[in-house]
Amino acid sequence: MNLTLKIWRQKDAASKGGIQTYQLGGVEPDMSFLEMLDVLNQELIDKGEEPVVFDHDCREGICGTCSLQINGEPHGPDRGITTCQLHMRMFKDGDTITIEPFRAKAFPVIKDLVVDRSSFERIQQAGGYISVNTSGNTQDANSIPIPKDKADAAFYAATCIGCGACVAACKNASAMLFTSAKVSQMALLPQGEVEADRRVLAMVEQMDKEGFGNCTNTGACEIECPKGISLENIARMNREYLRASVK
Amino acid sequence: MGVLDSKVPQGPLAEKWVSHKNEINLVNPANKRNIDVIIVGTGLAGGSAAATLAELGYNVKTFCYQDSPRRAHSIAAQGGINAAKNYQGDGDSDYRLFYDTVKGGDYRAREANVYRLAEVSGNIIDQCVAQGVPFAREYGGLLDNRSFGGVLVSRTFYAKGQTGQQLLLGCYSAMNRQINRGKIKSYTRHEMLDVVLVDGKARGIIARNLVTGEIERHSAHAVVIASGGYGNVFFLSTNAMGSNVTAAWKVHKKGAFFANPCFTQIHPTCIPVSGEHQSKLTLMSESLRNDGRIWVPKKLEDAKAIREGRLKPTELAEEDRDYYLERRYPAFGNLVPRDVASRAAKERCDAGFGVNKTGEAVYLDFSDAFMRYGREAVSTQKIENASEEQIRELGVAVVEAKYGNLFQMYEKIVDENPYKTPMKIYPAVHYTMGGLWVDYNLQTTVPGLYAAGEANFSDHGANRLGASALMQGLADGYFVLPYTMGDYLANDIRTGPISTDLPEFEEAEKNIRGQMERFINTKGTKSVDYFHKRLGKIMWDKVGMSRNATGLKEAISEIKALREEFWKDVRVPGIIDGMNPELEKAGRVADFLELGELFAKDALHREESCGGHFREEHQTEEGEALRDDENFMYVAAWEYTGEPADAVLHKEDLVYENIEVKTRSYK
Numbered sequence: 001m002n003l004t005l006k007i008w009r010q011k012d013a014a015s016k017g018g019i020q021t022y023q024l025g026g027v028e029p030d031m032s033f034l035e036m037l038d039v040l041n042q043e044l045i046d047k048g049e050e051p052v053v054f055d056h057d058c059r060e061g062i063c064g065t066c067s068l069q070i071n072g073e074p075h076g077p078d079r080g081i082t083t084c085q086l087h088m089r090m091f092k093d094g095d096t097i098t099i100e101p102f103r104a105k106a107f108p109v110i111k112d113l114v115v116d117r118s119s120f121e122r123i124q125q126a127g128g129y130i131s132v133n134t135s136g137n138t139q140d141a142n143s144i145p146i147p148k149d150k151a152d153a154a155f156y157a158a159t160c161i162g163c164g165a166c167v168a169a170c171k172n173a174s175a176m177l178f179t180s181a182k183v184s185q186m187a188l189l190p191q192g193e194v195e196a197d198r199r200v201l202a203m204v205e206q207m208d209k210e211g212f213g214n215c216t217n218t219g220a221c222e223i224e225c226p227k228g229i230s231l232e233n234i235a236r237m238n239r240e241y242l243r244a245s246v247k
Numbered sequence: 248m249g250v251l252d253s254k255v256p257q258g259p260l261a262e263k264w265v266s267h268k269n270e271i272n273l274v275n276p277a278n279k280r281n282i283d284v285i286i287v288g289t290g291l292a293g294g295s296a297a298a299t300l301a302e303l304g305y306n307v308k309t310f311c312y313q314d315s316p317r318r319a320h321s322i323a324a325q326g327g328i329n330a331a332k333n334y335q336g337d338g339d340s341d342y343r344l345f346y347d348t349v350k351g352g353d354y355r356a357r358e359a360n361v362y363r364l365a366e367v368s369g370n371i372i373d374q375c376v377a378q379g380v381p382f383a384r385e386y387g388g389l390l391d392n393r394s395f396g397g398v399l400v401s402r403t404f405y406a407k408g409q410t411g412q413q414l415l416l417g418c419y420s421a422m423n424r425q426i427n428r429g430k431i432k433s434y435t436r437h438e439m440l441d442v443v444l445v446d447g448k449a450r451g452i453i454a455r456n457l458v459t460g461e462i463e464r465h466s467a468h469a470v471v472i473a474s475g476g477y478g479n480v481f482f483l484s485t486n487a488m489g490s491n492v493t494a495a496w497k498v499h500k501k502g503a504f505f506a507n508p509c510f511t512q513i514h515p516t517c518i519p520v521s522g523e524h525q526s527k528l529t530l531m532s533e534s535l536r537n538d539g540r541i542w543v544p545k546k547l548e549d550a551k552a553i554r555e556g557r558l559k560p561t562e563l564a565e566e567d568r569d570y571y572l573e574r575r576y577p578a579f580g581n582l583v584p585r586d587v588a589s590r591a592a593k594e595r596c597d598a599g600f601g602v603n604k605t606g607e608a609v610y611l612d613f614s615d616a617f618m619r620y621g622r623e624a625v626s627t628q629k630i631e632n633a634s635e636e637q638i639r640e641l642g643v644a645v646v647e648a649k650y651g652n653l654f655q656m657y658e659k660i661v662d663e664n665p666y667k668t669p670m671k672i673y674p675a676v677h678y679t680m681g682g683l684w685v686d687y688n689l690q691t692t693v694p695g696l697y698a699a700g701e702a703n704f705s706d707h708g709a710n711r712l713g714a715s716a717l718m719q720g721l722a723d724g725y726f727v728l729p730y731t732m733g734d735y736l737a738n739d740i741r742t743g744p745i746s747t748d749l750p751e752f753e754e755a756e757k758n759i760r761g762q763m764e765r766f767i768n769t770k771g772t773k774s775v776d777y778f779h780k781r782l783g784k785i786m787w788d789k790v791g792m793s794r795n796a797t798g799l800k801e802a803i804s805e806i807k808a809l810r811e812e813f814w815k816d817v818r819v820p821g822i823i824d825g826m827n828p829e830l831e832k833a834g835r836v837a838d839f840l841e842l843g844e845l846f847a848k849d850a851l852h853r854e855e856s857c858g859g860h861f862r863e864e865h866q867t868e869e870g871e872a873l874r875d876d877e878n879f880m881y882v883a884a885w886e887y888t889g890e891p892a893d894a895v896l897h898k899e900d901l902v903y904e905n906i907e908v909k910t911r912s913y914k
Binding site: 012028030031032034035038039042045046048049050051053055056057058059060061062063064065078080081085087089110111114116117118120121124125126127128129130131132133134135136138139140141142144145146147148151152154155158159161162185186189191192 | 317334
């Protein structure tokens with residue numbers, strides 16, 4: 001198929017960016033979206049132009065590196081997947097596709113489609129851990145039985161890949177879904193209960209400091225999340241936060 | 248023994264590690280604060296080493312090319328992690344895990360290292376649970392296990408098909424605690440481009456900031472390489488796009504020996520290649536072989552009809568299907584080790600029984616599992632007179648709970664519903680058992696330079712068993728390096744900070760800058776990917792699943808010629824002083840073009856078949872691998888002397904005192 005691509009190009013963080021238009025032919029339905037961009041880049045290199053820079057790594061939907069706002073949607077039109085798992089069979093011959101970086105104040109553009117998501121890391125560093133030493137001198141793993149439903153709920157929260165689609169989907173650029181997934185995973189487990197209060201306060205404080213917006217319950221994050229992280233996590237984090245604040 | 252001293256402690260196998268820990272030097276807590284450690288790579292091996300060393304008090308700097316340590320490719324590991332917990336009471340023990348791993352590696356791994364791995368395995372699970380890793384549990388609240396290839400017990404702990412992700416997030420949380428304390432400085436979007444030796448010891452690295460392009464000097468008292476494997480030398484593999492050999496190769500060129508490069512794992516269950524545009528391959532977890540049955544049509548005409556779209560696999564009668572693994576290996580069936588399963592798939596496809604357009608795919612079929620689980624559900628839920636369709640649906644739900652994310656991933660890529668029609672799979676490059684040679688302390692042949700996880704060669708011999716990579720990475724990082732590095736660093740308590748103004752740093756930085764300028768100034772006609780793809784094709788065709796002397800010799804000369812062409816004709820657009828992924832790739836491919844040649848040279852010299860290394864000249868009448876223990880029971884450690892072709896071979900003889908060396912049989 002033949003496509004018209006409107007792609008955000010920006011030299012570096014300090015420069016002003018803009019949309020550029022490219023025509024691309026020979027796209028096959030079995031290609032992934034990023035393989036389509038590989039083909040474009042190959043053509044640009046052959047023509048002596050600079051290729052489009054975008055983030056990607058595992059290309060199997062788990063590392064959370066890839067991003068892209070495709071036709072206004074984080075990770076594009078398909079549901080429950082990342083951009084690297086999006087396939088060109090979702091598009092048709094003659095389509096125009098607009099490709100932009102994830103937009104948020106806390107995710108500044110580095111170059112073209114690449115943004116800086118280190119704000120997510122700082123939220124996790126503020127308290128997203130259980131304070132046990134890694135010396136191996138812990139009790140036997142089976143000495144803490146955990147009800148299966150609790151363990152499963154913690155697991156589902158923990159499947160967040162930290163890609164930032166929730167922020168890009170939100171009109172307020174809120175990071176509540178991400179932060180709440182990290183808070184929930186540990187709050188749901190007995191190992192994490194001990195320092196639950198300290199954790200939620202520290203992580204929320206850091207989240208606010210990074211310049212993410214507030215949550216107004218539109219639910220766009222949940223719809224766009226490639227891993228289906230549930231809004232229940234936000235409710236849980238709010239409860240945790242409230243409880244910790246009034247203590 | 249020559250220059251290779253494995254430093255395996257004396258004494259009985261089961262006591263070696265404990266007595267070694269009792270005898271090695273320690274660094275007192277106040278002195279640890281004066282010692283710096285650099286760790287390159289933040290997957291399970293590097294991340295866990297960083298967390299533990301920082302916790303002990305050392306000043307740690309970590310480097311990763313990703314934008315976060317938690318995105319390292321350990322995250323993509325699916326199936327699970329082994330541990331000899333014997334929670335299932337099925338006869339597991341440290342010895343049995345040790346035995347399975349040595350046998351699975353086709354008797355090409357070092358006994359003492361493997362035993363230590365088994366010994367600490369149980370502790371890894373304790374540690375991860377304490378960190379909050381949400382492993383799968385049974386209704387009683389205890390941890391669940393499943394079975395993996397090449398073993399007869401259930402010792403694999405898992406978190407659906409995302410075990411690597413959960414373990415890495417656990418490890419990253421331990422790192423975060425230390426980053427928050429200021430004990431780890433995490434350098435993201437940084438790539439190590441060289442190691443710096445001072446007086447023969449590793450004392451720092453040169454790294455490039457991938458955002459600004461700045462070339463930086465970092466010093467330390469010891470350096471750990473935990474940068475993963477080199478599967479991307481094949482261009483197409485299940486590795487991440489950025490996975491590369493550069494850190495390991497650069498230290499090899501500075502004196503670290505490279506061991507068994509030809510031992511590469513081709514994983515049997517990956518999604519087949521769909522076309523020329525393919526940029527990477529996707530694995531379907533080995534855990535699927537617990538419940539999926541692998542088959543191809545019995546008759547050539549049926550295979551042809553399926554390839555041409557005239558026949559559907561679901562229409563083929565049971566008696567017309569060839570469950571070739573169950574037929575050839577009745578004892579292990581679909582759960583034979585990876586090397587055996589991969590070769591068997593290739594054998595059937597080469598014989599014309601492949602089931603996709605390219606003829607390079609076999610079926611992985613869950614229909615029996617749907618019915619088996621369905622009947623179980625009917626029984627526990629006391630459903631009377633359930634119809635076949637009802638039973639199947641109940642079974643589908645059970646399979647979905649176990650492997651849902653893998654089935655979804657398959658459907659998104661292939662556009663076929665694996666609940667309705669069998670999956671199509673084919674082997675792909677997945678893991679490299681070879682790597683930097685290390686002694687029992689995980690130190691390379693360069694003092695102060697360590698290698699951990701997939702980057703070293705030590706524990707998996709010629710073939711790695713499923714769910715053992717995560718175990719090894721975490722064992723190395725949490726439980727081995729923190730002890731063994733202390734022994735070395737005890738001599739550095741009076742050294743003080745290492746200056747980055749030393750001429751050795753200046754020289755290394757100058758060389759790196761020179762290489763970058765050469766890439767940009769070559770202004771050739773072909774992109775980096777063009778060369779990488781050509782290299783991959785040579786590797787896959789001639790140094791892949793089955794190898795012979797003629798092909799290997801051709802590969803060696805073709806790779807050498809390709810390397811020369813690359814340096815004359817590569818086109819790298821953009822600038823050095825800024826973000827430039829093409830420049831990053833150029834450096835990585837330049838190193839792959841050297842490693843590839845050594846890889847083929849190693850494969851050519853090893854005149855036997857063992858594990859993932861299959862030489863057509865050396866096979867039994869039934870087509871099984873034929874080992875030559877008399878002449879090749881050694882680790883091949885290569886010393887760099889200027890060109891890959893001139894690499895000098897050093898042998899570490901493998902001695903088996905606690906295990907009887909036998910022909911590996913899964914029949």
